Amino acid sequence: MSTTTIPAPSAAAGTTGLTFLGVLRSEWIKFRSLRSTQLLLLFTFVAVVGVGIIAAFLRGTIIDQIMKFGATGPTEPGAPAGHQLTLEQAIDAANAQGISIYGIPIAGLQLGILVLGALAVLLIASEFGTGMVRSTMTAVPKRLPAFFAKAIVLVVVSYVLTLVAAFVTFLISIPILHGYGIDMSLGRDGVVYTILMGGVYVAGVALTGLSLGTLIRSSAGGIIVLVALFFLLEIGTSLLGLVPGDFWKYVGQYVPSVAGGRMLEIGDKAAFISPLSGGLIFLGWIVLVTVPAVITLKTRDV
Amino acid sequence: MIEAVNLAKHYGAKTAVGGVTFTVKPGMVTGFLGPNGAGKSTTMRMIVGLDKPSAGTITVNGKPYAKHHDPLHQVGALLDAKAVHTSRSAYNHLLAMAATHNIPTSRVNEVIDMTGLAAVAKKKAGGFSLGMGQRLGIASALLGDPQTLILDEPVNGLDPEGVLWVRNLAKHLAGQGKTVFLSSHLMSEMAQTADHLIVIGRGQIIADAPIATILAGSQQARVRVRTADTARLGQLLSANGVQVQNNERETLEVSGVDSRQIAQVALENQVLVYELTPLTTSLEEAYFDLTKDSVEYHSQEFDDAAAEPAPALKGLQKR
Numbered sequence: 001m002s003t004t005t006i007p008a009p010s011a012a013a014g015t016t017g018l019t020f021l022g023v024l025r026s027e028w029i030k031f032r033s034l035r036s037t038q039l040l041l042l043f044t045f046v047a048v049v050g051v052g053i054i055a056a057f058l059r060g061t062i063i064d065q066i067m068k069f070g071a072t073g074p075t076e077p078g079a080p081a082g083h084q085l086t087l088e089q090a091i092d093a094a095n096a097q098g099i100s101i102y103g104i105p106i107a108g109l110q111l112g113i114l115v116l117g118a119l120a121v122l123l124i125a126s127e128f129g130t131g132m133v134r135s136t137m138t139a140v141p142k143r144l145p146a147f148f149a150k151a152i153v154l155v156v157v158s159y160v161l162t163l164v165a166a167f168v169t170f171l172i173s174i175p176i177l178h179g180y181g182i183d184m185s186l187g188r189d190g191v192v193y194t195i196l197m198g199g200v201y202v203a204g205v206a207l208t209g210l211s212l213g214t215l216i217r218s219s220a221g222g223i224i225v226l227v228a229l230f231f232l233l234e235i236g237t238s239l240l241g242l243v244p245g246d247f248w249k250y251v252g253q254y255v256p257s258v259a260g261g262r263m264l265e266i267g268d269k270a271a272f273i274s275p276l277s278g279g280l281i282f283l284g285w286i287v288l289v290t291v292p293a294v295i296t297l298k299t300r301d302v
Numbered sequence: 303m304i305e306a307v308n309l310a311k312h313y314g315a316k317t318a319v320g321g322v323t324f325t326v327k328p329g330m331v332t333g334f335l336g337p338n339g340a341g342k343s344t345t346m347r348m349i350v351g352l353d354k355p356s357a358g359t360i361t362v363n364g365k366p367y368a369k370h371h372d373p374l375h376q377v378g379a380l381l382d383a384k385a386v387h388t389s390r391s392a393y394n395h396l397l398a399m400a401a402t403h404n405i406p407t408s409r410v411n412e413v414i415d416m417t418g419l420a421a422v423a424k425k426k427a428g429g430f431s432l433g434m435g436q437r438l439g440i441a442s443a444l445l446g447d448p449q450t451l452i453l454d455e456p457v458n459g460l461d462p463e464g465v466l467w468v469r470n471l472a473k474h475l476a477g478q479g480k481t482v483f484l485s486s487h488l489m490s491e492m493a494q495t496a497d498h499l500i501v502i503g504r505g506q507i508i509a510d511a512p513i514a515t516i517l518a519g520s521q522q523a524r525v526r527v528r529t530a531d532t533a534r535l536g537q538l539l540s541a542n543g544v545q546v547q548n549n550e551r552e553t554l555e556v557s558g559v560d561s562r563q564i565a566q567v568a569l570e571n572q573v574l575v576y577e578l579t580p581l582t583t584s585l586e587e588a589y590f591d592l593t594k595d596s597v598e599y600h601s602q603e604f605d606d607a608a609a610e611p612a613p614a615l616k617g618l619q620k621r
Contacts, residue, residue, distance in 0.1 A: 016404050017372030026401035033394035034387070126387065130428075134352055134385040135395075135442060139402045141351045141368035301353040 020145050027149040031123070031157070040119040041157070044112045045165050051108025052169030053176070059099055059107075060180035066090040087181060101182060102190030104173050105166040106198035106264060110257075112165070113205040113230060116158055120209030121222035123150060128217040128302075137302050147297055151210055158206040159199035166195045190266040200279075201260050204286050205230060208256070211286075211293035229285070230257045253278075256285040303328055303481055304349060304450060308358035310505075311344050318344040320505035321358060326483045328449075331476045333496030333513070334485035337593055341505040342485040343381065346454050349483075350379050362450055374403045374446030380453045383435040385442075388428025392419055392438050395427055400445055409445060417441040418467075432459030440468070450481040457491055469495045489589045503593045516592075524557040527564055528577035535573045539564065555581070 016022075031037055067090040085093065091101055124147075127133040140146040170184070170191065177184040186192050208229065213222040237252035252258055253273050262278030273281070304326040311319040319341040326332045336342050347353040348360050351368045362370070362377050370376045386395050396410045414423050417437040422430070427438060436459050443451060453472070457465045472495055476482045486492055492499060492513070499516050501509040509516055529535045532554055536546045539556055547555040556564060561578040568575045 017375065018403050022402045022404045026398045029394060029398040029401055030387070030390070033390050033398070036389060130387045131382055131384040132387040132390075132395075134382055135399060137352060138350050138379055138381070138385075139374055139399050141373050299354070301347075 018140065020149070023140055023145045024149040024152060026139070027146065027153050031150075031153050036122070037119060040115055040122075041161060044115045044119070045161060047111040047115055048106070048108035048162065048165035049169050049172070051111050052104055052106070052166075053172055055107030056104050056169075056173040056176040059094065059101060059104060060177050060182060062099055063087070063090045063094050063101075063182065064180050066093050091182070100190065100265070101177070101184065102188055102194055102266070103264065104177075104184070105170040105191065106162075106194050106201075108165075108169070109162070109198055109201060109264075112162065113202055114227070116161075116202055117205045117209040117226045117230065118223050120154055120158075120206040121213040121226055122219050123154060123213065124210055125213035125217060125219040125222050128213075129219060133302050143297055143302075144294060147210075147214065147294060151207055154206045154210055155203040158203045162199035162202040163195065166198045170195060193266055194264055197264050201264055201282070204260065204282055208286050208289050211290040214293040214297050215289070229255075234258055254281055256282055259285070303363055304360070304452075304483060305364075306345070306358065306360045309345065309348060309355050309360050310357040311341075311348060311353060312356045317505050319348070322502070322505070322507045323358075324500050324507055324510055326450075326481055326500075327498070328481040329476060329479050330497040331472045331482045331484065331495055332498045332500060333492040334483060334500050334502065335489065335492050335589065336485075336487065336502035336508075338487060340502045340593075342487075342502060343454055345502070346379070346381055346452055346483075346485060349452060350377055350381070352381070372403060372446070374399075374405070375448055376446075377450045377452060378443035378446055378448035379451075380436070380439040380443045380456055382454070383432065383439045383458070386427040386435070386438060389426055391424050392427050392430070392441075393423040395438070396441060396445065399442055403446055405445055409447075413441040413444045416444065433461055433464055436460055437464065440471075448480075450483070451475055453482075453484040455486055456484055457486070457488070465491075501589070501592050508592045524555055524581040525559070525561050525564060526577065526579040526581055527554040527556055527575060528552055529554065529568070530574040530576070534571070535568060535575070538567055538571055538573075 067085050067087060070085060094100070124133075127136060136146050137143055170186075174184045184191070205226075209222065209226050212225050213219070216222045216225060233255040234252070234257045237255050237258075240248045240251055249271075253262070259273070259278040259281035262273060263275050263282055265275055265278075268274065306322055306324050308321045308323055309319060310317070310321045322341075322345070334342050334345070344353060345360075348355050349362060349367060350373075351366070360366070367373055367377060386392075390398075393410070393414065396413065397407065400407070400410050414420055417440055419434070419437055419441060422434060427435070430438065436456065440453070440456065443453065451472070453468070456468045456472075460468065469491075472482045472484060476497070484495070496513055499509065499511065499513050500507060501516070527535065529552060532548055532552055536548060536554055539546050539554075539559070544556060544558040549555055561580055564578060565575065567573075
């Protein structure tokens with residue numbers, strides 16, 4: 001290897017300097033050039049589609065059962081046939097219990113956000129872990145453009161990935177549900193809505209993950225807090241529902257995963273916030289984590 | 303051109319850099335010399351805004367680094383050879399860095415060839431040796447063909463060929479009128495590369511002068527004298543307030559007077575002198591002279607006293 005060459009000053013001349021578009025391109029190169037990123041994206045896709053397929057079979061079976069035995073479950077053998085419901089009645093009955101047909105394309109999102117959320121934390125925490133962040137912030141000394149460029153890459157990739165995964169799940173679910181006599185189509189209430197909105201939820205979780213990674217600067221720490229926010233908090237508050245008094249029964253609706261999940265449903269539900277409110281609360285949680293992340297990134301030494 | 307004015311950095315109660323003022327001028331290689339923990343790296347990180355100064359200002363070409371619209375064309379910095387993602391290839395790392403400033407891919411290939419990384423450019427940076435990592439760091443610093451080059455301990459882990467290359471690169475760029483600022487704790491390295499020296503110890507500037515002045519400054523005109531009668535000559539010279547050291551048989555080391563004066567004294571007193579050699583100070587000696595009070599981490603002497611059990615242990619043994 002020869003190291004005797006002396007630098008030519010030529011090629012770098014005539015460039016335009018630091019631009020946001022350049023930073024965006026840089027973050028995209030960084031995003032696509034890691035094997036771990038590609039693998040995690042693949043896992044996310046497989047998880048969403050896989051769980052969706054299982055959900056199609058399960059929900060088909062449940063509706064089949066409801067049709068045969070009524071919404072309250074199997075009755076004694078030889079019960080009068082009058083208990084039987086029509087298909088649409090059975091679908092409505094299942095829907096009232098949170099088992100929807102229109103939600104099948106995004107049934108796998110809870111697993112999907114676990115993988116993609118971890119990817120989002122890693123996207124910045126691994127830069128802190130390896131020291132890469134010092135190169136990044138030397139090239140982009142104002143720092144925030146690098147964060148926003150990362151956020152844009154992440155939001156676009158997670159939205160598109162979820163959209164495609166949800167649509168593929170939808171296509172696969174058509175023949176499965178047909179086997180149960182259920183007609184699955186884009187014309188069914190809520191199907192187009194969930195296919196389009198699933199990505200919003202996943203992108204929101206990813207943005208939260210990116211902010212947590214920025215705030216905590218550690219991959220493990222960031223993922224733990226993300227899991228706590230989107231999984232443990234829901235379990236914790238569901239236990240609160242056992243406490244006497246109506247107040248505690250409503251607290252659970254305000255945790256990010258429940259509010260975000262409500263955003264993905266259609267129609268009103270008794271004693272429950274509306275899908276729009278759910279979406280706004282979910283957005284509130286994202287802002288709550290992102291603002292301190294941006295402030296610390298700007299002010300703390302790297 | 304780098305200008306620091308009353309630049310300070312505190313970490314809690316600890317002071318890393320304690321209000322330093324200095325200027326690094328273009329067209330020459332400026333060495334930044336100091337023992338471990340003296341504040342070299344902290345100062346360099348503050349130049350590119352990775353660390354925020356607790357007080358004072360630091361500017362590059364008249365502006366704080368972050369205020370430039372083309373930071374990588376202003377300053378190229380190698381601050382930490384480990385500032386890469388271990389799972390990304392060297393090529394992709396440089397490509398991503400270049401993209402921020404819309405630097406063409408041809409320049410990426412140019413710096414790869416320049417630093418001798420062509421053979422390993424597509425391999426993961428995490429597998430690089432210290433020397434290869436250092437080359438990648440230098441390639442990264444050169445990407446924007448910067449007006450100012452900052453290299454923190456650039457020769458760490460490099461093979462002799464690499465060391466020579468860095469030395470020539472620094473001189474070449476300085477010759478083009480660029481500002482070159484490199485730190486080291488190795489005096490020998492500085493002696494061969496730098497034109498100007500800034501010596502730092504415990505966060506304070508100890509010396510800021512051309513390398514020749516620093517050598518001359520500590521050089522108290524010492525002369526080695528070989529004489530048949532060291533006792534007599536030593537006595538005669540000491541009487542004039544001159545420092546005399548008797549190191550070996552028939553040899554004196556005299557400082558404070560020059561050879562001619564010593565010869566004069568010897569002639570007047572009929573003492574035989576058969577060698578008079580003016581001694582020059584090495585940069586190494588000058589450096590130890592300057593920093594002896596400001597070394598943060600003193601190595602412990604290995605003497606027999608230290609091997610004895612501590613008093614508390616002695617007490618236990620008596621019982």
